[in-house]
Amino acid sequence: MQSSSIQKRQLSIFDSVDDLVDVTIERFIWLSEEAIKRRGRFTVALSGGHTPKVIYERLASPEVAQRIEWSKVYFFMGDERCVPDDSEDNNFRMARLSMLSKLKIPHENLFPTQGQDKDPAQSALDYENTIRKFFGVKEGDWPAFDLMFMGLGPDGHTASLFPNTAALSEMRRLVVANYVERLKSWRITMTLPLINRSRHIIFVVSGSEKADVLADILSSDEVKYPSQLVRPHEGELEWFVDREAAAKTNLSHIGSGE
Numbered sequence: 001m002q003s004s005s006i007q008k009r010q011l012s013i014f015d016s017v018d019d020l021v022d023v024t025i026e027r028f029i030w031l032s033e034e035a036i037k038r039r040g041r042f043t044v045a046l047s048g049g050h051t052p053k054v055i056y057e058r059l060a061s062p063e064v065a066q067r068i069e070w071s072k073v074y075f076f077m078g079d080e081r082c083v084p085d086d087s088e089d090n091n092f093r094m095a096r097l098s099m100l101s102k103l104k105i106p107h108e109n110l111f112p113t114q115g116q117d118k119d120p121a122q123s124a125l126d127y128e129n130t131i132r133k134f135f136g137v138k139e140g141d142w143p144a145f146d147l148m149f150m151g152l153g154p155d156g157h158t159a160s161l162f163p164n165t166a167a168l169s170e171m172r173r174l175v176v177a178n179y180v181e182r183l184k185s186w187r188i189t190m191t192l193p194l195i196n197r198s199r200h201i202i203f204v205v206s207g208s209e210k211a212d213v214l215a216d217i218l219s220s221d222e223v224k225y226p227s228q229l230v231r232p233h234e235g236e237l238e239w240f241v242d243r244e245a246a247a248k249t250n251l252s253h254i255g256s257g258e
């Protein structure tokens with residue numbers, strides 16, 4: 001694994017997705033122990049996507065699952081597609097099948113969006129109220145998730161904050177419905193002000209299809225993509241990427257520090 005600190009974020013380049021997952025799992029366990037010790041619970045916002053799915057499957061593996069106090073872990077969705085709960089495109093369904101259904105997590109610890117396929121705007125409002133109620137924060141206050149998993153799309157989107165969409169400029173709400181013209185579909189997404197209050201944010205990025213956008217993101221401070229707007233106010237930001245995704249950065253020459 002190679003690491004470097006660039007523009008106030010920690011970037012780690014892994015030889016394989018397996019190595020990336022190994023370190024992500026250890027980080028998750030450490031963060032869960034810290035959060036439960038300090039605040040009695042561990043609040044996590046999950047991302048959709050292929051790379052996150054591999055992490056969820058490993059978290060549910062017996063050798064890992066036994067190391068985590070699941071009764072004190074609370075799962076939310078960082079974003080959701082406005083499709084039925086049982087749709088193959090539903091992010092929470094992916095998290096449920098790959099991880100949640102295999103773990104002894106109390107039902108009341110799981111917070112999927114509701115009604116996202118029927119009324120996106122109302123679903124976003126309801127989800128915002130659910131988050132406010134859970135954290136006990138009023139309008140104007142901001143809750144802080146202990147851990148936010150983020151993916152990266154080839155167009156530089158993260159969560160459902162896509163380029164040139166209205167959600168990027170939302171500074172008051174915690175959660176909004178966001179119409180994505182390119183996909184001709186609605187999404188529910190946590191907003192940047194909420195995401196940036198997280199205590200710890202981990203981008204998990206793998207595959208050669210991310211090489212161009214990642215190289216662009218890491219090569220300059222100029223903000224060209226939504227994912228570059230993820231800059232936690234006080235929390236930690238880590239980028240965990242595999243060598244394929246890092247192939248076009250000028251960082252792959254970093255010595256293979258263990």
Ligand code: 6PG
Pocket residue numbers: 047048049050051052079080081091150151152153154157158159160
């Ligand atoms: C979504 C995800 C999205 C995802 C990226 C990366 O709902 O689409 O939340 O932000 O994380 O598109 O996905 P892959 O890892 O599958 O490329």
